[in-house]
Amino acid sequence: MTPTLVAGVDSSTQSCKVVVADAATGRIVRSGQAPHPDGTEADPAAWQEALHLALVRAGGLDGVAAIGVAGQQHGMVCLDEAGRVVRPALLWNDTRSADAARELTAELGGPDAWAKATGSALVPSFTVTKLRWLARHEPEAAARTAAICLPHDHLTRLLTGELVTDRGDASGTGYWSPAENAYRPDLLRLALGHEPQVPRVLGPSELAGHTAEGVAVSAGTGDNMAAALGLGLAEGDVVVSLGTSGTVFAVSAAPTADPTGAVAGFADATGRFLPLVCTLNAARILDAAARMLGVDHAELSRLALSAPPGADGLVLVPYLEGERTPNRPDATGALHGLRLSTSTPAHLARAAVEGMLCGLADGLDALIAQGVRAERVLLIGGAARSEAVRRIAPRVLGRPVVVPPTGEYVAEGAAVQAAWALSGAQEPPRWDRPDIIAYEAEPVPAIRERYAEARDHVLTRPAE
Numbered sequence: 001m002t003p004t005l006v007a008g009v010d011s012s013t014q015s016c017k018v019v020v021a022d023a024a025t026g027r028i029v030r031s032g033q034a035p036h037p038d039g040t041e042a043d044p045a046a047w048q049e050a051l052h053l054a055l056v057r058a059g060g061l062d063g064v065a066a067i068g069v070a071g072q073q074h075g076m077v078c079l080d081e082a083g084r085v086v087r088p089a090l091l092w093n094d095t096r097s098a099d100a101a102r103e104l105t106a107e108l109g110g111p112d113a114w115a116k117a118t119g120s121a122l123v124p125s126f127t128v129t130k131l132r133w134l135a136r137h138e139p140e141a142a143a144r145t146a147a148i149c150l151p152h153d154h155l156t157r158l159l160t161g162e163l164v165t166d167r168g169d170a171s172g173t174g175y176w177s178p179a180e181n182a183y184r185p186d187l188l189r190l191a192l193g194h195e196p197q198v199p200r201v202l203g204p205s206e207l208a209g210h211t212a213e214g215v216a217v218s219a220g221t222g223d224n225m226a227a228a229l230g231l232g233l234a235e236g237d238v239v240v241s242l243g244t245s246g247t248v249f250a251v252s253a254a255p256t257a258d259p260t261g262a263v264a265g266f267a268d269a270t271g272r273f274l275p276l277v278c279t280l281n282a283a284r285i286l287d288a289a290a291r292m293l294g295v296d297h298a299e300l301s302r303l304a305l306s307a308p309p310g311a312d313g314l315v316l317v318p319y320l321e322g323e324r325t326p327n328r329p330d331a332t333g334a335l336h337g338l339r340l341s342t343s344t345p346a347h348l349a350r351a352a353v354e355g356m357l358c359g360l361a362d363g364l365d366a367l368i369a370q371g372v373r374a375e376r377v378l379l380i381g382g383a384a385r386s387e388a389v390r391r392i393a394p395r396v397l398g399r400p401v402v403v404p405p406t407g408e409y410v411a412e413g414a415a416v417q418a419a420w421a422l423s424g425a426q427e428p429p430r431w432d433r434p435d436i437i438a439y440e441a442e443p444v445p446a447i448r449e450r451y452a453e454a455r456d457h458v459l460t461r462p463a464e
């Protein structure tokens with residue numbers, strides 16, 4: 001019998017990935033990907049082209065009954081009255097709205113007020129801060145903005161003609177409340193000066209519509225929510241994802257509202273919640289280290305593993321893109337503890353891996369402080385392919401980690417959602433994912449202690 005096929009899309013920061021899977025078993029039958037342009041602002045047409053190319057490379061939608069789109073969270077896509085894009089989208093890792101975040105925070109009564117209203121204290125990643133930036137710096141574009149949506153909403157709209165979203169992605173806007181399950185139009189108005197149309201929020205297994213060819217399209221969601229769905233996260237599981245962003249997250253039955261701003265109180269893609277810590281600096285720290293050393297990722301990993309834990313005191317503070325957690329949008333990175341004896345490629349490679357992981361370890365602490373249980377840590381994302389990262393992670397995170405088989409969990413999560421929407425079932429399908437590899441190593445607390453000494457000693461960006 002021919003299996004029913006579903007497709008999942010991951011339209012993330014650096015690329016678009018598509019998987020086509022058997023809806024009953026989750027077996028991946030074909031896949032494809034295509035790159036996104038570099039930069040922190042992007043023409044949404046580039047995502048559409050990359051999706052088209054990735055779909056072609058995945059053998060198209062022949063035989064596919066349903067598709068779901070997951071995307072990088074928070075990006076601001078402004079549409080005019082005719083549904084045309086007003087200006088390039090500002091992405092989650094664009095920090096130009098740092099002043100806007102500070103202004104809006106003060107106007108509502110501080111970080112606690114935002115955490116109560118939307119689950120999250122404001123940092124420049126949130127869409128609402130980008131809207132304020134637009135109102136201040138491009139008032140003409142702000143006035144032409146008749147509707148506002150996120151990257152995954154935009155692609156879903158191109159597929160179906162419907163302006164819809166889901167709880168997960170809506171929870172990263174800064175104008176939707178996960179606890180109330182409702183928009184906060186007052187916050188939209190506060191930021192932009194008027195209330196543009198916003199996407200209708202669909203239920204977790206609701207259909208957004210159909211493509212012109214009749215393929216059903218699920219609600220879609222943010223990339224982290226999709227990864228949680230793809231991994232079938234249970235309580236006690238914590239994910240450390242090392243993509244362009246570094247994220248640490250868990251599913252939770254109750255909403256969170258962390259006034260310190262470290263933990264964002266997002267919603268997930270199943271009707272629950274997804275407390276999450278996000279850093280701006282993860283896989284690209286290793287890309288940068290490899291570039292500086294003139295080596296590829298395999299050699300960077302070999303070098304890192306050849307240096308001792310703690311790199312003899314060499315610390316790399318990884319704020320190359322500024323930072324979001326802690327909230328230091330204007331920070332730069334730094335190398336501390338350089339001596340003649342630590343001036344080696346191996347030490348630098350080790351310091352890069354450890355510095356990246358220390359940022360995530362701080363995130364894990366913040367999540368635990370919000371009541372999350374970390375019984376099992378799952379390592380995913382591009383940089384989790386690195387053997388050095390897998391073997392050093394337990395030393396820095398202070399607990400064993402498991403690495404699910406190398407897969408595209410965001411795209412797979414989007415495919416799970418498509419299969420769920422198609423089935424009409426109460427719960428999402430549980431696809432078997434065997435062969436989890438466990439990595440154990442003695443924790444080395446000195447790595448984090450030295451990092452804690454170093455992390456506040458960085459320069460800010462020079463004025464441009």
Ligand SMILES: Nc1ncnc2c1ncn2[C@@H]1O[C@H](COP(=O)(O)OP(=O)(O)O)[C@@H](O)[C@H]1O
Pocket residue numbers: 012013014015242243244245283284286287297298381382383384385386
């Ligand atoms: N073996 C590897 N070791 C370290 N980093 C890697 C490896 N393979 C891929 N990467 C990095 O992972 C990143 C892409 O990860 P991915 O999770 O797909 O990111 P995103 O979803 O944000 O686009 C790139 O920066 C890439 O260089």
Ligand SMILES: O=C(CO)[C@@H](O)[C@H](O)COP(=O)(O)O
Pocket residue numbers: 012013014071072073074092125172222223224243244245246247276278
């Ligand atoms: O902003 C966040 C989470 O709040 C990021 O995690 C983005 O969702 C981008 O993710 P990747 O491209 O790294 O997957």
